[in-house]
Amino acid sequence: MAGGIGVDAGAKGAADVPEIGVGMLGYAFMGKAHANGYKTLSYMAWPPPLRPRLVSIAGRDESAVAEAATRYGFERYVTDWREQVADPDVQLFDNGGPNNLHAEPTIAAAEAGKHVFCEKPLGRTAGESHEMWRRVGATGVKHMTAFNYRFVPAVRLAREMLEAGELGDVLHFRGRYLQEWGTTTADAWRFHKDDAGSGALGDLGAHVIDLARYLVGEISSVSASMRTFMDGREVDDAFEAVVDFESRALGTIEATRFAAGRKNAFSWEINGTKGSLAFDLERLNELHHSDGTKGFRTILVSEADHPFWEWWWPHGHMIGWEHSFVHEIHHLLTAIAGDGDVAPHGATFEDGYRAAEVCDAIVRSSESGRREDVLFRGA
C-alpha cells in the first residue's frame, strides 16, 4: 500500500459526534430528497450535530425498496414499517410515504421512543393531524413536519428581516402556489381522497399556509372557493382564499394545478408599514426587498452572512431546491442533539396540525359560502 495516513488517526472532531440511526419510510420523490439531505449535511454542514446512520428503508415493493437501499446506502430494507418501529438501531423515524401512511406509523414510532419527521400535510384532515400532534407530543420525542420551504435561505432571511422590524407592521400577505400538471390523465395517489385527503389544498396550499404562519402569524378566518376541473377527480384542483390574520393583516392564499407554464411557482409578497418583500420559488435564491417607497432590490441570497450560507459557496454560486432538506434535517438533528428546539424555525407537529385546521376552514368556507373561523384545539 502506498503512503497516506488513515483518517481514523487524524479525525479529531468527527470522533466526538455521535451517530443517530435513521429509519425511513418511502423511497420515491420525498425519499430521494430526504436521503440526499442526510448524506449531504454529513459533510457540507461540518461538523454535523449528529452523524446520520442510514439504518433501514421501508417500502411495499421489495425489489424497488431493495434497490433504493443500495442506492442510498441504507444498511437494510424492510417491507413493513413495523419492523422499523421495533428496530432498536432506529432513533429517528422519517416518514416520506403517501399521506394515508402518515398517522399510524408516525404515532407508533414516537410511542416506541423514536424521534419523528413527517412529510406534509401532516394528516389528511385536521382531525387526523390533531391526533398525531396529541399522541406524539405526549411521548416527549422531537417531532417536525417537513415544511421544507422554511429552510430556503431566502425564506429564513425574510423571517430574520421581519423579526428585526425591517418591514414594520405587516399589512398584507399574498401567497400563491401554481403548478400545471393537473391536466394529466394519469392516475396517482395524489388524486384519491382516501390516500391524499385533498388535492392542491394539502399538497400546495399547506406550504403557503405554513409560510404565512411562519412569516406573518396566525390566521383567524378564511373565505374560500375550491374547484375540481378534471371530471371524475376526487380531490380539488385549485382553491382561492381570502385570509384574515389575528393581527390586522389581510391577504390571499391560492393554489392550483392548472396554471399552464407555471412549473413550481410558489410566490409570496409581504407588505409592511416600512417595506415589502417578494419571493418566487422558481428563482429560489432571490429575495426582493423594498425599504419604504424605493423600488425593489434583488438580494441574491448567497452572502457569507446569509442564513445557512456558511456551509456553501462563495456568493453568486447558487444552491438548489434540494438543499432546503439539508438545512431542515440539520435543524432537526441539532434539536435532537439537545442544542435547541424544533420551534420556531422548524415546523412542529403543532404547526402541522394548525396548517391542517386552516385547510379544513378553507374546505368549510368553500362549502358554506361563509367566512369561517379557524378553530385551534389544544393538544
Next chain:
Amino acid sequence: MAGGIGVDAGAKGAADVPEIGVGMLGYAFMGKAHANGYKTLSYMAWPPPLRPRLVSIAGRDESAVAEAATRYGFERYVTDWREQVADPDVQLFDNGGPNNLHAEPTIAAAEAGKHVFCEKPLGRTAGESHEMWRRVGATGVKHMTAFNYRFVPAVRLAREMLEAGELGDVLHFRGRYLQEWGTTTADAWRFHKDDAGSGALGDLGAHVIDLARYLVGEISSVSASMRTFMDGREVDDAFEAVVDFESRALGTIEATRFAAGRKNAFSWEINGTKGSLAFDLERLNELHHSDGTKGFRTILVSEADHPFWEWWWPHGHMIGWEHSFVHEIHHLLTAIAGDGDVAPHGATFEDGYRAAEVCDAIVRSSESGRREDVLFRGA
C-alpha cells in the same frame, strides 16, 4: 411671405373629417390625460374619425381653469358645468371630475343630447351607477366609462388571443392593483366617502374588475374582506376578494394603497386549458404568454400587427401609459362617427354599472362574512 403652399390647398383628407366639439369637466390628473388624448389622436391616429375641437373646460377655481384652458387650447372656460350642458358647440361631454360630480352633470349632458365619456368609477355606488346607465342609456347618445386599461395594446392583444381560443377555456383570473401612497397624511377627496364613494375599491379595484369582465367574463359571486389601515380615514385602504365567474373560472381580485415599493402595480394572470397570459402595468408594453406547458415568452407589444400599433413607431420603441387615452378616445370618436359601437372593446355605462355591482358585492361580503352574489339589474 416666403415660399410654401398653404395647407388648406393641399389638405385633401382632412377636409372630409368633421369636427366634434368637446366640453371637458376637470383639469387635474384626468383632465390632463384626456386633453393629451384629444390632441395626440388628432395627428397620430391619422386620419382621425372626427377632429376634436376643444370648446370648453369647466372647473370651480377660475384662475386655475383659465390657465388650463390656455394650456390645453380650449376656446373658453366655465366655472359651472351647466354652461357646457347648454352649449350648442359641445357635442361630447367629457367628465374627468371627482366621483361626486359624475352623475348629475353626465346625466344632464346626455339628456341635452351630448355624447358622454365619464371617468371611473361611474357612480359612487351601484345604485348611482345604475341611475346613470338607465337615464343616459334612454337618451340614445353614445356613452363610455373611462376604463382606459382596456386600451393598453397588451390588454387588447390579450383579448384577441382569448377570443381566438389560444388559451382554451379560462380557469383562473388573478388580478391585483398595488400602490403605496395610502400612507400619506395629506387630505384628498379620494379619502372622503361622500366625494369618492369608496377608497382602493373604486379607485383601483374597479379597474381590476373591469378587466376581469372584459377578458374572462361575468363574475357571479364574491367573498371578500376590506381594511382601513389609516386611523380616521373614511374609505377602505385595501380589499381582498375571491371571485367566482359565471363560467367555472375561479380567481382573486385584490387592491391596496399600502404596498410599499409598488408604484402602480396592476398585474394580472390568466390560466386557461391551453396556455397562460401575464401582465404588469409597470411594464405595460409587455405581455407574457405560455402556450401549453412551455415557459413564458415576453411579447414586446410593438409589432406592426399588434393592436393600435399602426399609429406608432417601429417595434421596440415603446409607448407610454398616457396613450391608453389616445386609443380610448379614438375608439369613442369612431363610434360617434357611426363606424362601430362602443361595446365590446369600450366600456359602456352598462359596464361601468356592472363593475359597480361587483364593488358593492365586495362591500356586502366584507360586512356579512358571506359569499355574496353579484346582482345585476336591467336598465
Next chain:
Amino acid sequence: MAGGIGVDAGAKGAADVPEIGVGMLGYAFMGKAHANGYKTLSYMAWPPPLRPRLVSIAGRDESAVAEAATRYGFERYVTDWREQVADPDVQLFDNGGPNNLHAEPTIAAAEAGKHVFCEKPLGRTAGESHEMWRRVGATGVKHMTAFNYRFVPAVRLAREMLEAGELGDVLHFRGRYLQEWGTTTADAWRFHKDDAGSGALGDLGAHVIDLARYLVGEISSVSASMRTFMDGREVDDAFEAVVDFESRALGTIEATRFAAGRKNAFSWEINGTKGSLAFDLERLNELHHSDGTKGFRTILVSEADHPFWEWWWPHGHMIGWEHSFVHEIHHLLTAIAGDGDVAPHGATFEDGYRAAEVCDAIVRSSESGRREDVLFRGA
C-alpha cells in the same frame, strides 16, 4: 354662443411666451417623432420656454408632404428645403431627413441665421460632421444633434448620480444596441453607403458612443471588427469594439442589426468603484442601481423628483420612447430662449462630430487590425 370665457381674457402666462417658427425637413419616422415633440411640449411642459409655431415642412413627394403638413398642423409645405432657409418666419430649422441631406441644408440654414437641430449621425463621416460643426459653430446660432437618448429620464438620472459621485470612479462602460431587422431583403436608404454613410455603426453605434461620452467621458482609442452579413449590402450590419477611455475606464461598444428577438435593445452597464448602473431601452423607464456590493435595485424612474417628471404623471404611470423628443426639444428651446446652453445635457454639433470621429476610428481599426486612437480636431 353659449356661456364661457374666451381664453384670451384668461391666458395670463401664455401671453408672455414668445413664439418660435419651426421649419422641418422630413416627414417620415423622425419627422413624426419631432412633430409630436413640438406639439406635446407646448402644453405638457407648461409653460413652454417658447411656443413652437409649425411654419413649414419640406419633402420631395408633394402629395405626401402636403398630407404631413395637414396632419401635423404646419402652415405650409415646400418641396425644396431652400425655401425654408429663405423663409423669415422660420427661426429654427429641424433636419430629420436622411443622412445625405444633413450637411448642406443644415449649414445653409445656420448661415441664414436659423438655429439648427439635426438628426444623428450628424454627417456621414467625421469629415462631413466636422465641416458641419465648424461652419455652423461659426454662425453663432444654437445647434443640437438629436441624440435623444440623453433625454430619457433614466439616462439623465444616471448622469446626475454619476455627477454626484454615487458610483465613485467609473471603471467600465459596456454598451450594446441590438436590433434584428437587418435580415430584411427590402431596400432602404439606410443600406446605401452614399445615403447613410454607414450601417449599424452610424445608426445604432453612434447612440452608444454618444451615451458613453455623456456618461463616462472621452474615448481615446478603439479596437474593432465590423461585419456585413447580407451579401451585396454596402454598409456594415454589425460591429464590436473595445474602447479605452481617457480616464482609466475600459469598455465595449457593440451594435448589430442581426440579433433575432432583440427589438430595440440599447442596453448599457456602468461599473464604478462605489456602485453600478444598468439600463435597457426596451424597459426605458427602469434604472438598475447597485450601491457597492449590494444587489441591484430597480428604480422605476417616475418619481416627482426624477428628471423631467414634474411635467408628467403620478409615479408608476410610465411614459414612452417618443417623449425623449419632448424633453430634447424643450431643452433646445430653453437654450434658444436664452435660459442656458445646449451643452452639457444636449449634444452640440461638436458632440455630433466627436461621435463621428469615434465611428471613423472603429472603421479604421476594423480595416487596420490595430488599436486606433480617436483623433479630435478643433473647430
Next chain:
Amino acid sequence: MAGGIGVDAGAKGAADVPEIGVGMLGYAFMGKAHANGYKTLSYMAWPPPLRPRLVSIAGRDESAVAEAATRYGFERYVTDWREQVADPDVQLFDNGGPNNLHAEPTIAAAEAGKHVFCEKPLGRTAGESHEMWRRVGATGVKHMTAFNYRFVPAVRLAREMLEAGELGDVLHFRGRYLQEWGTTTADAWRFHKDDAGSGALGDLGAHVIDLARYLVGEISSVSASMRTFMDGREVDDAFEAVVDFESRALGTIEATRFAAGRKNAFSWEINGTKGSLAFDLERLNELHHSDGTKGFRTILVSEADHPFWEWWWPHGHMIGWEHSFVHEIHHLLTAIAGDGDVAPHGATFEDGYRAAEVCDAIVRSSESGRREDVLFRGA
C-alpha cells in the same frame, strides 16, 4: 437486531458497478465542490458508471487535510501529492489545487497511468498548458479540464439546440463574466502572477472562452485591452476583447472583478440567423430563447427531457451550481468506464490548451495594440 434484509443480498445492480479509486489534490473551494460531486453522483445518477472510492486527499497543512479527509470520507490523507501518484489504489487523479500546482502533479499522475481531471485554467500560460496536453495526451489516459459550466443543464441544452440547427448560422457571441470582489485588499494566491498566471483572464475569462468554443466554434483572432485597477496587484483585474471566429461570427469576451453588485454574473448571448439564446449564471436554470423575430421565452431547464434531468426532481425544483460538478464527473467516469469519449462535451486537455492560447492572444493584443491571431500548435 430487528428485522430487515441486509443490502448485500438485495443489491443487484450495484454489485456490477466497478469501483474507481480517487486521489484528490486540494481541499478548499474546488476540493469541496469536487468531493460533493463524487459523493452525490454515486446515488443521484443511478446507477453510476463507476463507484467512486475516495482513497486519498492531499494538502500541505496536515491538520487541515486530515480534517478534510474525515469530512469528505477519504480513506487517508497525504501531505505530498507524490504519494498519490505512487498509490496503486488511485486510478483517477483529481487536481483542484492552485494554478501553479496544475502541471507537475497532473503530468506525473498521468505518466503513472492514472486518469487525470484538472481544474481550469489548465496551465498558467499557453506554453505550460500545451506541455500538459502533449505529455498527458501521450500516455493514453483519459484527461479532462474542469470547465464545469459545460455541464450546467441550460448550457448543454443550448449546445443541443445549436447542433440541431435551431439557431441557424451563428453570427454573434457575447460573453461576460462579471464579479465584484477585486476590491478586496486581502492577499490571495489568485493575485500573484507566479501562482495564478493571470487574474480575471484565466480565472473568469477562460470560462467564457471555453463556452465560446464549445457553443460557437474556434476563435481565430482577438483585439483586446486589459487593466489592473488595484495598485501593486500583479495580475489583471479586467479585460475586454473583440473576438473573430473562424466562421464569420463576431463577438466580445469580457471579464472583470470590479463590477459592483455582480456576484457571479457569467452571461452570454448568441444570435443566429434563425434565433437567439441568452443565459446568466446568476439564474443558472433558465435559458432564454427567441425563435426568429418573436420575443424571448424563459425555459426553466428542469423538464424530464432536458439534459441531466432524468437524475433530478420534478420540473420547477431547481438544482444548484454545485451540480455542474456532479454532471461533469459523471461524464468523466463514463468515459473512463469505456462508454464514450471525454470530447466533445467534456473539455479535454486540448480544450484546456486552446483556451490558454486564446488567453495568451488577449495578453499579446493588449500589449501590441494589434488584432492578434490565435496560434494553435499540434500535440
